Amino acid sequence: MTAARKSNVIAKYLPVYFVLLGIAGLEVFLAYQHFSTAALLVILLGLAICGGALAVMYFMHLAQERRSLFLTLIPAVIFVLLMMNVIWPDSFRLLHMRPFAH
Amino acid sequence: MNDSEMAMHGHGSALMEGSPYAIPSRKLTMWLFLISDAVTFGAILFGYGYLRTASNDWPAPFKFNPSILNVIIMTFVLITSSLTMLGAVASAKAGDKAKANRFLWSTILLGVIFAGLHIREWFALIDEGVRLFQNPWGSPLFGATFFSITGLHLLHVICGVVAIAVISRGFSRGSLTVGHVETTGLYWHFVDLVWMFVVPLVYLLNISR
Numbered sequence: 394m395t396a397a398r399k400s401n402v403i404a405k406y407l408p409v410y411f412v413l414l415g416i417a418g419l420e421v422f423l424a425y426q427h428f429s430t431a432a433l434l435v436i437l438l439g440l441a442i443c444g445g446a447l448a449v450m451y452f453m454h455l456a457q458e459r460r461s462l463f464l465t466l467i468p469a470v471i472f473v474l475l476m477m478n479v480i481w482p483d484s485f486r487l488l489h490m491r492p493f494a495h
Numbered sequence: 496m497n498d499s500e501m502a503m504h505g506h507g508s509a510l511m512e513g514s515p516y517a518i519p520s521r522k523l524t525m526w527l528f529l530i531s532d533a534v535t536f537g538a539i540l541f542g543y544g545y546l547r548t549a550s551n552d553w554p555a556p557f558k559f560n561p562s563i564l565n566v567i568i569m570t571f572v573l574i575t576s577s578l579t580m581l582g583a584v585a586s587a588k589a590g591d592k593a594k595a596n597r598f599l600w601s602t603i604l605l606g607v608i609f610a611g612l613h614i615r616e617w618f619a620l621i622d623e624g625v626r627l628f629q630n631p632w633g634s635p636l637f638g639a640t641f642f643s644i645t646g647l648h649l650l651h652v653i654c655g656v657v658a659i660a661v662i663s664r665g666f667s668r669g670s671l672t673v674g675h676v677e678t679t680g681l682y683w684h685f686v687d688l689v690w691m692f693v694v695p696l697v698y699l700l701n702i703s704r
Contacts, residue, residue, distance in 0.1 A: 437695035487549035
């Protein structure tokens with residue numbers, strides 16, 4: 394029993410491993426399809442978030458920790474990353490070399 | 496117990512609260528470091544997005560062969576190294592030191608292969624004329640963002656390889672514990688996670704058609 398368990402230490406992670414490889418392959422495939430840059434960005438970012446979530450929950454075992462750890466860490470990161478979106482209007486302004494709004 | 500009594504007797508166990516997360520402090524510290532690192536990478540990727548959006552001549556230099564093919568192999572190597580790291584942690588927890596060390600050294604080998612492929616990619620771009628503030632194709636900021644993002648990630652990989660080697664040596668000698676292996680594993684999976692965002696944003700959105 395113990396020997397069998399030892400020999401299969403990574404077997405239970407194989408499904409997640411193959412899903413992550415599949416996501417990576419799908420990303421490359423989609424990158425060569427004729428999407429607009431904005432659509433491709435949304436699709437690739439969505440797939441990357443799915444892959445990242447799988448890695449955090451199962452490879453980093455956050456799914457097996459107490460929920461308090463998840464609730465302390467993840468919403469804070471999401472909040473900070475969402476706040477960084479404040480830069481985009483200025484980025485689009487620069488693209489067209491428009492002056493600052495008054 | 497008032498403050499003076501506490502000073503006399505120290506922080507006795509009766510006064511100490513249990514961890515609200517039920518994990519060792521080492522592991523919690525690593526989680527907090529990873530969260531701050533995630534925000535750092537997030538800021539750099541947002542900065543890259545800002546510059547890319549604001550430039551109307553952003554280059555798309557990555558051809559399928561060699562760049563994207565190289566990235567596919569690098570991704571496979573890094574995700575596989577996460578699997579071997581999981582094997583190391585599971586074996587260490589099961590008390591099989593020899594197997595844990597084999598998995599750790601497999602992870603190191605894969606990390607070194609990844610770093611080698613990454614450096615090869617860098618040299619290929621440098622040969623084509625890409626520098627920090629110039630390139631033959633368009634916006635000169637392409638090189639700055641590309642080398643900053645991939646360089647910071649490569650630095651994490653190299654630090655991870657060194658850390659795993661140190662942990663492996665200490666664990667086999669008995670001076671380090673399963674907890675050290677597990678905490679290093681967290682770091683290594685994070686390096687893998689960051690790569691999952693670097694590939695689509697830096698490489699796949701800049702494919703040469």
